[in-house]
Amino acid sequence: EAQVTQNPRYLITVTGKKLTVTCSQNMNHEYMSWYRQDPGLGLRQIYYSMNVEVTDKGDVPEGYKVSRKEKRNFPLILESPSPNQTSLYFCASSDDPIFYGAEAFFGQGTRLTVV
């Protein structure tokens, strides 16, 4: 089954404690990205990756890091989480992102609370 798997689904952590949210896709997609969803703001892109070792900032990259060492994995790292990073996070992957309307497959989401 084609899927994007995020872990954990729910996480409560304390300010400053480094954490990683994992994302893995089994569709051999080149394009992967991270979004955060906040009430009234929709989804905003944090980082994206066009391929292995190729990453770039989205609209709200501050406070986040990513890496793409393997095609299937795209972890999101919060080195020093703060309460304003409390949000619902989505990982997504897609095949060709430009011309063919490749739909983005989304993970189930990770609800992060930073206290």
Added chain:
Amino acid sequence: AQKITQTQPGMFVQEKEAVTLDCTYDTSDPSYGLFWYKQPSSGEMIFLIYQGSYDQQNATEGRYSLNFQKARKSANLVISASQLGDSAMYFCAMREGQGGSEKLVFGKGMKLTVNP
């Protein structure tokens, strides 16, 4: 400036009726794509329909159709014969950029409630 505008925060529709969800967009890129996603209360994002900027005909996928008016920069989603399971948040999104700078920009979403 907002790139994707969804002005309707919420809508109510009777079961079996058709409903139109509005979306306007702003881009100067001639090559772009427009998407609609559904997010039920369970939280997952479900792809519904896609319209490319060069597509000559409006996209359709089952009960979903996209009313694409390029000159007006609008891409409204039409759901025919609403079902109770259509109650959800709906997001319009635009893919723009090329050559390694692609991004998907989302609107703020709107909540559809289908009444029995």
